[in-house]
Amino acid sequence: MYRIGELAKQFDVNTDTLRYYEKEGLLVPSSVASNGYRMYSSADAKTLGVILRAKAIGFSLSDIKTLLSIEVDKANKECLDVKLVVDDKLDQVNAKIDELQTFQRSLKRLSDACCGGHESAQDCTILQALESESFTILSECHHD
Amino acid sequence: MYRIGELAKQFDVNTDTLRYYEKEGLLVPSSVASNGYRMYSSADAKTLGVILRAKAIGFSLSDIKTLLSIEVDKANKECLDVKLVVDDKLDQVNAKIDELQTFQRSLKRLSDACCGGHESAQDCTILQALESESFTILSECHHD
DNA sequence: CTTGACCTTAGAGTTTACTCCAAGGTTTAT
DNA sequence: ATAAACCTTGGAGTAAACTCTAAGGTCAAG
Numbered sequence: 001m002y003r004i005g006e007l008a009k010q011f012d013v014n015t016d017t018l019r020y021y022e023k024e025g026l027l028v029p030s031s032v033a034s035n036g037y038r039m040y041s042s043a044d045a046k047t048l049g050v051i052l053r054a055k056a057i058g059f060s061l062s063d064i065k066t067l068l069s070i071e072v073d074k075a076n077k078e079c080l081d082v083k084l085v086v087d088d089k090l091d092q093v094n095a096k097i098d099e100l101q102t103f104q105r106s107l108k109r110l111s112d113a114c115c116g117g118h119e120s121a122q123d124c125t126i127l128q129a130l131e132s133e134s135f136t137i138l139s140e141c142h143h144d
Numbered sequence: 145m146y147r148i149g150e151l152a153k154q155f156d157v158n159t160d161t162l163r164y165y166e167k168e169g170l171l172v173p174s175s176v177a178s179n180g181y182r183m184y185s186s187a188d189a190k191t192l193g194v195i196l197r198a199k200a201i202g203f204s205l206s207d208i209k210t211l212l213s214i215e216v217d218k219a220n221k222e223c224l225d226v227k228l229v230v231d232d233k234l235d236q237v238n239a240k241i242d243e244l245q246t247f248q249r250s251l252k253r254l255s256d257a258c259c260g261g262h263e264s265a266q267d268c269t270i271l272q273a274l275e276s277e278s279f280t281i282l283s284e285c286h287h288d
Numbered sequence: 289c290t291t292g293a294c295c296t297t298a299g300a301g302t303t304t305a306c307t308c309c310a311a312g313g314t315t316t317a318t
Numbered sequence: 319a320t321a322a323a324c325c326t327t328g329g330a331g332t333a334a335a336c337t338c339t340a341a342g343g344t345c346a347a348g
Contacts, residue, residue, distance in 0.1 A: 003294080003295075004294095004295075005293090005294065005295080014336080014337070015295090016336070016337055016338075017335085017336065017337085019297095020335070020336060020337090024335090035295075035296090035343080035344060035345085036295075036296055036297095036343080036344090037294090037295055037296080037344085038295085038296095046275070049275075049277060050274050050275055053274055053279055054274055057247055057250040057251060057254075058244070058247030058250070058251065060334075060335090061334080061335070062334090067271075067274065070265060070271070071271055074264070074265045074266045074268075074271065075264060075265075075266055077264070077265035078261070078262045078263060078264065078265055079258055079259050079260055079261050079262070079263050079264075079265055079268045079270075080260050080261060080262060081265060082258065082265055082268050082270045082271060083255060083258045083259075083260035083270065084260075086251055086254050086255050086258070086270055087255055089251055090248065090251040090252060090255060093244055093247050093248050093251060094248065096244055097241060097244045097245065097248065100202070100237055100240055100241045100244070101241065103201055103202030103237050104234065104237050104238065104241065106201040106202070107201060107202065107230055107233055107234040107237060108234060110201075110230050111227060111230050111231055111234055114223055114226065114227045114230070115223050115227075116223055116224050116227035116228075116231075117222070117223050117224060118222050118223070118224060119222060119223050120218070120219060120221070120222065120223075121214060121218045121219075121221035121222055121223055121225060121226055122218050122219055124218075124223045124226050126223075126226045126227065126230055127211075127214070127215055127218065127226060130194050130197055130198055130211070131190070131193075131194055133193060135197055147324080147325075148324095148325075149323090149324065149325080158306080158307070159325090160306070160307055160308075161305085161306065161307085163327095164305070164306060164307090168305090179313085179314060179315085179325075179326090180313085180314090180325075180326055180327095181314085181324090181325055181326080182325085182326090204304075204305090205304080205305070206304090
């Protein structure tokens, strides 16, 4: 059994984070001592490990909650249930990457077009592009 | 001169958004009518265009504020000043893409390893991976 | 017996970019 | 005259995942 500070130190998180996870129903300490202190079992510690690993690969706390609820009722769940969560997140991540790559292309085009020297910004191609109403086309142009 | 609702309709934004941009110092209407109505000039409209285009390519409102402050003092600024903002944002976008691609690889590996069928989740490879302390290595493993 | 390190709760603050609401004033049309 | 469609202000609410503060209780060491 660990007190909150011990568990927090072990996993290098803030004690407030653990209280927050409890409030969110992700990690409820398996018992409470007579002095009111939260007491975490090694199963709790294992669960925290799962939470942090899931976070590290991009799951939101809400996703993780779903995953943990499947975990506790494994016997009555199917692989499909688990895979759906993962594939859903994968779709979100892919969509976000696509969006950022669109940003990236536009920014790179702006950057490459600009001399970046000590010349006056009066004629800066970047500012001109941002002022130009036809610039939006750039971010949607797919025939590079 | 446009009233706030006219400008909002023209650019398909909420009037509250325009008031918010004003509060943030991004777009201050060039005059206020005697009845207290905000009056936007066509220069203001052009600035709004710049703001929305900059937003569309991934700049935050704070970035845009910097860009606009350069814009109004173009004569005393250099191309370098502008390019630094763009390159800085490009670095941030690239970093975010890298992070998401790490997520993507981990998620894809999880997904691919799981049958996704109607089998019991008891032996699901995804759940096993999340429970395994050595799993973190996967997200950092570069020798595919 | 007091100091310091620990723990408790409830609640507020952070960030970003809005969005909504209430209560009221203005303008235009019928 | 009155309704509809505008506009004003100030302030609260939203999402996500914490982080911090205040005021106080607990515990071990010196």
